Amino acid sequence: MIARGVMLGLDQPMTLHLFDNIEQADEALNGIKMELIGAAFPLLKACKDVNIAVMLGRFPRKEGMEWTDMISKNVSMYMAQASALGKHVAADCKVTS
Incomplete structure (x- = not known):
C-alpha cells in the first residue's frame, strides 16, 4: 500500500529500506524485495x-x-x-x- 501511494500520495516517490537484525528474517526480507521489484511500482526510486x-x-x-x-x-x-x-x-x- 505504501508503494502504491496510499500512505504519502500518488505523486510521492519513495525508497523502502528493509532491515531486520534477526538472521531468520533475511529470507523473508529477500522475498519482499523480490515482490517489490517484480511489481515495478512507479513510486519506488533509488536510495536517498x-x-x-x-x-x-x-x-x-x-x-x-x-x-x-x-x-x-x-x-x-x-x-x-x-x-x-x-x-x-x-x-x-x-x-x-
Whole structure:
C-alpha cells in the first residue's frame, strides 16, 4: 500500500529500506524485495535520505519470560535499527513504530 501511494500520495516517490537484525528474517526480507521489484511500482526510486521511518516488529513475550526480559530484547533490537537508520536519515526524518 505504501508503494502504491496510499500512505504519502500518488505523486510521492519513495525508497523502502528493509532491515531486520534477526538472521531468520533475511529470507523473508529477500522475498519482499523480490515482490517489490517484480511489481515495478512507479513510486519506488533509488536510495536517498530517509524522510519517514516506520519501525515494525518486536520480540514477542514467550511463556515463562519476565516482562523485563522481553523489553530488554526489544530495546536491543530497536537500538540496532536506530544505529542503521542513523546512517541514512534526512535532517527532517520522522520515525514511528
